[in-house]
Amino acid sequence: MKTKGTKNTIIFILVLIILVVLALFMLFPFVWMVLGSFKPKDELFAVPMNLLPVRWKYTNYGDVFRKIPFANYYVNTAKIAVLSTLGQVVTCSLSAYAFSKLHFRGRDALFLLYLGTMMIPYQVTMIPQYELIRNMGLLDTHFGLILLHWFSPFGVFLLRQFMLSIPDSFVEAARIEGANDLRILGSIILPLSTSALATLVTLKFLDSWNDYTAPMIMLSSKMKYTLQLGLRTFQQEFGVEYTLILAGTTMSLIPILIIYIFAQNYFIEGIAAGGVKG
Amino acid sequence: MAAKKSVSAYRKSQRKTAILFLLPNLVGFLLFVVYPVFRAAIISLTNWNGFKQMDFVGVRNYVSLFSDSTFIISLQNTLIYTIVTVPLSIAFGIVMALLMNLKIPGIKVFRTIYFLPQITSMIAIGLVWSLVLAKYGPLNQILMALGNSDPPKWISSTKYALTSVEIVSIWRSMGYNAIIILAGLQGIDAVLYEAAKLDGANAWQSFVHVTIPMLSPTIFFCLVTQMISSFKVFDIIIAMTQGGPGRATNVLAYFVYNKSFVDSRFGYASAAAFIMFAIIMFFTAIQFYGQKKWVNY
Structure with missing residues (x-):
């Protein structure tokens, strides 16, 4: 009985990991888009990459207008x-x-x-x-x-x-x-x-x-x-x-x-x- | 006699009402949907350039299309795109649906996330993904971090451009398939699983012998809708590659657009559009006949 419980827990955790990985894959372009929209131009494709802006550039939004x-x-x-x-x-x-x-x-x-x-x-x-x-x-x-x-x-x-x-x-x-x-x-x-x-x-x-x-x-x-x-x-x-x-x-x-x-x-x-x- | 008369008078008044109710939509429907099909058929038999020139050329447009290498390439690309994206996005959709069918608190959040690309415009998706796939974009940086010193140039390389579009398309449509398949899964009678359990079936066996057969109409539905929409793929091409580099991602719908509104060869473009239409009809018909063989209702 106990081993079955452990087995179920492992399966549950595995499933959860797959669900989260898939969700990250779906969300990644959106997250990258929003964070990128606050980056200065030279930071977007900087190597190595930073997900978060190093210097936040809020003026991008005004510039679009x-x-x-x-x-x-x-x-x-x-x-x-x-x-x-x-x-x-x-x-x-x-x-x-x-x-x-x-x-x-x-x-x-x-x-x-x-x-x-x-x-x-x-x-x-x-x-x-x-x-x-x-x-x-x-x-x-x-x-x-x-x-x-x-x-x-x-x-x-x-x-x-x-x-x-x-x-x-x-x-x-x-x-x-x-x-x-x-x-x-x-x-x-x-x-x-x-x-x-x-x-x-x-x-x-x-x-x-x-x-x-x-x-x-x-x-x-x-x-x-x-x-x-x-x-x-x-x-x-x-x-x-x-x-x-x-x-x-x-x-x-x-x-x-x-x-x-x-x-x-x-x-x-x-x-x-x-x-x-x- | 009197009763009969009032019934026919009533019927007559219903017909009048029906005409009045139908009219607003019907007039526009006939003018903007039905008439254009016939008009397009006529245009496809001419050399119309959008203005005065409009001579009848018979089936010459249709014949020339099949010796036009760009058309042949766009046909091939559309076929490859369909063959790659449809099965993969349905397979991923099945996996997603099976996971979402588990009773986990908060599972609905995943549904919201997986479906998100479906409500996002193709233009927005294309713009963002073409940057994600840029030379030093996040995907290549991840690949480099994983030890790939020479990652693909994705949309700017002839070799990977179509693959790039396919990846984005699968990314977008798998959530759609998952939602449809999830509804199908939830419609399967629990009694069937209990019966399978009583017969000594394990989880895998009940998946193969209960879930898959019961799900086949749903999978079939996804197959039809996905195939039809992939034969019409256009927006994502415009936003990511404009058919290029070269002709690497030129697809049927892009060919039609290019020949008509860019080159002003409206007759030629209409002929291509009808071939596209015929292909869609053909595959829909095949699937409807094939359905009888492998779909288990």
Whole structure:
């Protein structure tokens, strides 16, 4: 009995060591990034390396704002992410309600079309999307980018799957009492779908915040850039200012990190549902 | 008769409501998602340069792609990248999931940490990792401290550039696989383990004969999603190597981007995009048929 206890303890400690080593491996680039963002330039690649800065250089952060319109990037990214997400929630919940609670001919065929398009790689549609946005005169505008986010098939899919699990009898009962469908959606279905909505919101916010390709194609004025685009351009233009790149990258991650800490489950559920682009 | 009429009137009003509810999303969906697929198919049969020039060239773009050495290399690189990253990131994911499935207080903290790269933008990851992998970056300094006097030049060497991207990609996606597989593990009925124990199975035997078969649908799901996303790999390439050095990390999605928005050969790029699409469909189909053979539901 005693030997079995010791054996279990050893296994437990071994497991714990592996877990911690893996965690360190996952965290290392982040830790190195944050510490590096406080180092003077010549310290970052000093041999032998120091994990901690020898001389802390807090001015790196201010320098990022002086070199590039970083504050603009922040505001632009936040604006695009918030408006993209809001519009998407509206159009997708209306559609999802129709697909799950209303009966009409061709419903399943139309839904299948929605599902089918989820397999299409962005590379196929990006050129015609660019052409459309250009013809609409929305090239180099934030609205053009936001518009493209409003009609994702994924949002329809996610909400529809959830709404299917809400019993139809709730809808029938409300109808008998004379409520119209907009009312039913707003006061019964959506309040019951908060977890699916939260998943969609966190996920789409993340998606839009982290998106690089669409802003790169659609935006050309520097002042209109998003964080991802700005960071990448920063790297191209000030390639040797490594510590500033690290400071900028750190700052770009903070909002997402905060949301992640508070809404972790929604992120994980959403990403597990397959809502992230490659 | 009256009842029947009211049912059909009710049905009719539902159809009207349905159209109104569908319309906002449907209009945009048809315009920005469905139409572009057909438009891209047409563009792929032309020599469109983004402006006026747009002559029908038939399947010439598709034919020329297969004698374009850069396209062939990007195809090869994408395949190598997929073959290396997908199995490894799933294997690591299984190990992580098994560890996280143990009843240890505070185990949730590890879940948060392992999943962290998944919420971080590819651009941020690429920027930071390309510095981690720099000549005197922390990784090489660790390697030198361990006695490797001539560590690889990672992203700046033709030989190791693709490997570097693969390492970062595995680092990023294994936490994703772990979370999915963990959910699968937790869905396995405990009765099965008890039955295996009663039959005298040891831990390894019950892993091989209970865990793995019961987990196969989950592993299959990871396989499909990971393969599809690795065929579309792009952001990490842009942030770390821009397809280089030379053509060492040129992948399909990068090829499409380069041919379209850099070289203005939109017809040619669209043809490449469709080949990419066909490959994704092909592998998805193979996996769906293969599933019947080895997935145990």
